[in-house]
Amino acid sequence: MKPAPFHLETPQSLEECVALLAEHGDEAKILAGGQSLVPLMNLRLAQPSVLLDIGGLKALNFVEENEQSFRIGAITRLRDLERDANFAKSQPLLAEALPHIGHTQIRNRTTVGGSIAHADPAAELPAVLLACGGTVKAVGPNGERKISADNFFHSYFSTDLEEDEAIAEIELPRWKPACGWSIQEISRRHGDFALIGIACCVTCDDEGVVTDANAAFFGVGEAPHLVESASSLVGTKADDETLHQVAEATAAELDPPTDIHVSAEYRKHVGGVLARRALSIAYQRATGNIT
Amino acid sequence: MTYTSSIGIRVNGEVVEREVEDRLTLADFLRNELRLTGTHLGCEQGSCGACTVLVDGSAIRSCLTFASQLNGAEVTTVEGLASEEDLHPLQSAFLRNDALQCGFCTPGFLLTAAEILSETNDLDEGTIREAISGNICRCTGYQGIIDAIVEVARSGSER
């Protein structure tokens, strides 16, 4: 299990990286943390002839918050977010997702941009981006463009990015104090990709009435999936009866695949259960009943 | 066509300068070029943790990193933990707690644990279980490994 030969290039800027992508076409791959790409290369399931190592681009390694938004540079490593005590306050849903992603050695290398660009449908970060209503900022030969998360993830390992585009950063809305969150997942072992999981945010008014609810599933098909069923929470106080109905509607809405680990039937059923549990926790956090 | 890169890195404190093939993994670089065979390869898929080394203080899987990426990096392998006479406190604790049998996974666990302990000594058994869950041991059932790390954390002999 040794990778096929390739040429490593080390672009000094994202613009240079994009130019090299344009030059090499589908022969080239961007190497950021390498935790998804290199296993595929070692198995020779991926054989790029050029690797563009952007791991050293300091300009892409940042976390910035302003009045409108919260931005994370593409090569920011997950472990750095985990170690940042303020991050959990700024973006609690993403922070809660981090320990579920692989293991410490993986998170020491995995980058935010790499995880989003890889677009594994069972991965946590794409679903978090979707649930939060985030956007991806991509850079291509014609400059920048922003792609909302709900337009970004197309199918298995396939996104809206053109062959000659690279992710510069992701942007999340600033976290609202009245917003509760939860991430729930079932995996065979700690750190494995989820068999099925959900990331959700619930916002309430002062009376405890839900004003907004978003829930994105992962591990349910070709891309992370924002369920419509969560919206029926809006206008309610997320009582047991409502949550029960949301669970049933979620199970009915999901159309997940069967694989060697679990059946579609399992994923549908447990999807409903996780929706109920996660939305309930998010609601209680939104109303300040739990932290 | 063989593509190579020039790299200069520090391995266990010593400066190493080499021309390496771009596709050479850090694990194979350490094992084959430097003959530091304490870093073991158990899967080359990033799943078993046997090849864990420290790069700039962070525990990483050396089978998923290319040596050509690491110009300027500081690498620590299991060979860099002990001095000629004295074992690293983790190594002694592993011996005392029956934390190994066949020994193949041991270097990876030691370096994973070294990183955890470099950040905090405030570690309970649950935290340690989670922190080492990216390393596979087929012999011990992990209990001795966990006990050894708890022991070192308690003694605070690692900062």
Next chain:
Amino acid sequence: MKAEEFVRGQGRYLADLPDQDCLHVAFVRSPHAHAKIGEIRAPKSSALITMCTGVDLLADINPFRVVAPGHLDYEWYPLAHDRALFVGEPVAAVVAKTPYIAEDLAAEVEVEYDPLEAVTNLDESMAGETVLHAQLENNILFNLSVNEGATTDTFAAAHLVVEQEFEYPRQNALPLETRGVLARFDPRDQRYTVFTSTQIPHLIRSALSQILNVNEDAIRVIKPDVGGGFGLKGQLFPEEVVLPALARKLGHPLKWIEDRRESLIAGGHAHEERLHLSAAFDADGALLATKSLIDGDSGAHSTFPFGAGLDPLTGALNIFGAYRHKTAEFTARAFASNKAPAVSYRGVGQIQSVFAVERLMDIAADRLKMDPAELRKRNLYTKSEFPVTSPGGNEFDTGAYRETLEIALDRADYQGLRREQETARREGRLYGIGLATFNEVSGVSIFGYDGASIRIDPDGQVKAFLSTGSSGQGHEKVYGRLVAEAIGISPELVQVLEGDTDFCPVGAGTYASRSMVTTGNLLESAARELRDKILMIGGLLLSPDGLIPLEHVNNELLIADGVISLVRDPTATVTFEAVAQLAHMKDFNFSLPQELVQAGLESTHYEQHKTVYSNSSAVAAVEIDPETAQLSIRRCVIIGDCGRIFDPPTVDAQLVGGAAMGLGCALFEHLRYDDNGQILTASLMDYLVPVSTDIPQFEIGHLETPSTFSANGTKGMGEGGTMAIPAVLANAVADALMEKGLLLNKIPLSEEYIFQLLRTV
């Protein structure tokens, strides 16, 4: 000290051996489950040093037959030359300067395949529409029935008959170090040196001598440090033949390190079986008779040395072994399929049969309306009943089976757990308690004799040479201590050497929990013999009467901490080192009376050991999330009885580590194929083994009922923990699921399987 070498990263595993002068081999493997092999074209690359196909190799090797009782043998070749019989079967080898280049070239080899119908499960194999081996009439590789018809009358008259079919999945032992071979051929000596990561160096040498058509003396097999074996490294693999054959042909040393993908697709599968069990009981719950049919799916080949019958036969011979009953009959069969060949994996044969039997006992308890613990106690042999001959003819020397279960129940607070279960059930929680109790065949010596040899040098350095070989069991430490204590010297003087056929006595290697029982006993005999001789020489130096006859040395002399003294005059002493010196070389004042004492300090003992049986009992409590089918293990108690315990930490470590491996078997490990024989679990993302967060705190304990068959009183103890877990967790899960649990007849206990059981109406 071995363990210190390991923590320093100084272990020398196969991949770590000096290889600067080696070329590297990569194998071209069949992508088809079953296909006729046509032309094989080598890549046109100057980097290719050579390519060797199965046809090329025919000139250099003899066909090999795996001959064992009950086996149907056929000619086996290490590289497929006319048909490939499983995905991953090697069809050619390429040689290049580095492993990277070898792998590049292997991918460029073009092989013409003509795909054939694949046999991918037991039913297809039994149907026999496609026969895998042209030399056989059907796909049966092994078939043995014992006591056929003997139980018919008992079953007909019984109060209760329970009957159930069970399935046990295909699994891989997954030592963290993959396999590997480094082979040299010295044209001057005409000798091969084959380094291989194996548990059985001498058996490998014997097989290679037949296949390579040279005397055993022309082959030296060396086992370096082995990064885990667990049975998987207990057989001959094709690569162990190809490398030496090619090294000779090419005139160049060769190295090959298996990668994890190769290991998962072709490096030794195990355990896959279907078991059909019946048991007859009287109205009081006494077991009267048992009937077992065990069919193994052995994959494409019968492997040397154990053959395709290994798992089904081992299971059948020992089935229901812990339970008193009058008659038993069984049939054990092994069938060929287009899957990777079956090899051994810790708990051979018994992990499956214990799972099935223990499930059956719970089903019987339900039918008899008895508590599962009571039914087991009613039928387990008690200490006073031994020695016992089982209905299958096995001789059990000693044991305390019922007592072991009682200790486990006590330790787990079984009644307390049942009360907790009542509370849980009232709250609508799924809480289950499982039991498993069994005896375990160990120390098996089907290949004849084992040997242990001790040689003491003139400076008092002691070397112990053994026919067994550690792959992490800590022989170096345990045997070092054993020799030191038996002689009466410091363990630091003792070096334990295993796994080199040029120096070590001939023997079968390490598997089946046999080392302490076989070479442990032999080593102690050899050490005692040398101790007596050392005392005798010491007596010549110390005693005013001169020679003390051998039969009296232990009464008249002492040796402790390397100092020999007279019992009647403790001030008269001589050191062990001085005696060692005088045993080899005379000095001005002393020479051995050679007519009475032969010079030198060497002793070698050989013996075929009798099989011994240890036993274990386990109690587990689990809880299942009724909505997600997730399993949480609340308690897991395992009590083992492996006779006398020589080194408690080593025994504990084997029990706990074995249990962790059993947990993998119970919950995760499952090699899967699709209907075309394509393997679906070729990475560690798909073939799952337990990590630290999966393992509960095992609560272990021991009972010591010494064996009378083994001089040191020990019984094997490497596999009880492993065997216990699938059975005890399956029973606990079944108990948690109540009436739905009665349907539980297979593992792994995955979320999906538990979910399906929960959904049954």
